[in-house]
Every structure is written in structure tokens, then in C-alpha cells.
Amino acid sequence: MSVRRATHGGSWYSDSPEELRKQLDNWLNAADLTHGPARAIIAPHAGYQYSGACSGFAYRQVSAVVVRRIFILGPSHHVRLGGCALSTATKYCTPLYDLRVDVKVNADLDATGHFEWMDMSVDEDEHSIEMHLPYVAKVMEDYKDSFTIVPVLVGSLTPDKESVYGSIFSQYLADPQNLFVISSDFCHWGHRFRYTYYDRSWGDIFQAITYLDKMGMDIIESLDPQAFTAYLKKYGNTICGRHPIGVLLQAVNSLQKSGSNGHRMCLKFLKYAQSSQCNNMNDSSVSYAAGALTIE
Numbered sequence: 001m002s003v004r005r006a007t008h009g010g011s012w013y014s015d016s017p018e019e020l021r022k023q024l025d026n027w028l029n030a031a032d033l034t035h036g037p038a039r040a041i042i043a044p045h046a047g048y049q050y051s052g053a054c055s056g057f058a059y060r061q062v063s064a065v066v067v068r069r070i071f072i073l074g075p076s077h078h079v080r081l082g083g084c085a086l087s088t089a090t091k092y093c094t095p096l097y098d099l100r101v102d103v104k105v106n107a108d109l110d111a112t113g114h115f116e117w118m119d120m121s122v123d124e125d126e127h128s129i130e131m132h133l134p135y136v137a138k139v140m141e142d143y144k145d146s147f148t149i150v151p152v153l154v155g156s157l158t159p160d161k162e163s164v165y166g167s168i169f170s171q172y173l174a175d176p177q178n179l180f181v182i183s184s185d186f187c188h189w190g191h192r193f194r195y196t197y198y199d200r201s202w203g204d205i206f207q208a209i210t211y212l213d214k215m216g217m218d219i220i221e222s223l224d225p226q227a228f229t230a231y232l233k234k235y236g237n238t239i240c241g242r243h244p245i246g247v248l249l250q251a252v253n254s255l256q257k258s259g260s261n262g263h264r265m266c267l268k269f270l271k272y273a274q275s276s277q278c279n280n281m282n283d284s285s286v287s288y289a290a291g292a293l294t295i296e
Helices: 017-029 048-059 103-111 120-125 130-139 159-173 205-221 225-235 242-257
Strands: 040-043 069-075 084-087 115-118 148-154 178-183 265-274 285-295
Touching (some): 017 048, 040 048, 048 285, 069 130, 069 242, 103 115, 120 148, 130 178, 159 178, 178 242, 205 225, 205 265, 205 285, 242 265
Parallel strands (some): 084 115
8 A cells, every 4th residue: 555645744734633623624614605516626735824714715615425536636846747647645644534545546547548657756745736635634524434536746738638638537527426626826926936927007016916816717717728728828827727727627618518418517716815915026925716616
């Protein structure tokens, strides 16, 4: 049995089960169930002191009684990857309890010929998937023995590849027992991120960042993958999970094209936050957004 350790516990989030549970409870209780049951959520992956409260708005929309499998799509921060990679681990540790990896779904995905496998060192270095595990463990706590996870590391995909992966995942998205967690922060602004786009007509810097992010969020809500690609090309907004988001939009697109029993799909953003307020060109910030997709 191959176990992935909780390598960011104790630094990016609390490794004390009591403290972590209390914190997650507080954040979930502060959010309202307004757009659920979610079939997919978009939530950030920064340290919990920055983004934990924002994530609560996405996880609040999850109906644990329905969900039996959770796909977690996170961007690769440390290795160059032209496609998507699966985990060799059979268990992922969290301070609350261990999560079981769905080895059968991994085998099915591998059989498509479109996935590679990540080394355990790559898996344990990456935070974009791990930062969702405590939240997953918390919302699924009453059903901890009856669900599995499918962690997927998403590389720098071309629009065509996003479409390929979207069509592969669409069959899973169609199943109400599956939940997709899309891991993404929004604008990384400042010299340290090599991104300082600023349109003064949009107000102060922090207001301009908000405007830029909201424009992207509106396009994501429209569920139009081509429009999202065009937006990224035009503004270069540093949304680190743009490829996982692109894959989700393509999966939705693929479902719509298949005329999937006239399902109504609706994606809404429920919360937006920034790590700090940028007022001059030497400041920096990271933006966070929480959204949920419902399928009726």
C-alpha cells in the first residue's frame, strides 16, 4: 500500500485534528447553502489563513449523502507536464482521517492512453490537491468509509487537450454520485508574480484586479470554454488553475453536446477575496474565488 503523507500539514494548515475540525466547522457554518447540491466546485489552494474562509462557500454546497467519488483536479506548480497525471498512492493522509484513492477509476483513466503517473515525490511536493483534502475529509466525515478520491495533476494543456480531457471526464460528471473539485487561485498580481496588468479606468489597483477577476468569473459562469481561452489570451490573468477550469468547461460542453437528457447546468461564484489590498505598484496579492456547478 502506497501512502501519500500530509506534507503541508502544520504549515499551510493546522495538523491538530481538533483545531482543524473547529476551523473548518466555523468556515462552513459561516457560508449558506445557496447553490447545491454541487456537481463540481471551484475553490482556492492557498494557506488556510488566506483562503480557508473563501473555500468554505464552495464546500458548503456539497451534499455528502449523495457523493461517493471525488475527483480533485489541481494544477502542477513544480513539474512541467503536457497532459494529466494520476497518483500512485492508494491512500492520502489528512489530520482527520485517511482518504482512499479509487484505483479502479485510475486504471480506467490510464487505459484511455491519455494519462501518465506522477512520482510520489512530485505528489507530495504539490499543494494544489492536498489543500482540498482536509475540507473533503470534513464534509464527507459521516460517510468516510463509503467514498473514494481520484487526484489528478493537470499540466499546461492546449485548448485541444483540455477538450480531450473534458470529453473523458464528462461521463463521470454526468453521474450525480461524482463530485469534481477544481483547485484554483485567481489573479496573482505584483512584480514577484511577473504580472502587473493595470487598467486605471477600473479604479485603484485592488479594484482593477477585482474587475479583471470578475470578468473571468462571469465568463466561467457562461460555461463557454472558447471565451475563457480568449479572455486568458487577451489579459494574461494569472489564474493558476486555468487548465483544470478549462477541463471542467470542456466536460460541461461535451455533456451539452451529447444532449444529456436536457440537463440544465448552472455555475455560480459565491465568494471572492484577496490576500491583501494592492494600492501601489510595489504591492502584491493573490485572489481567491469559490464557485459551484449544479446539474438539474
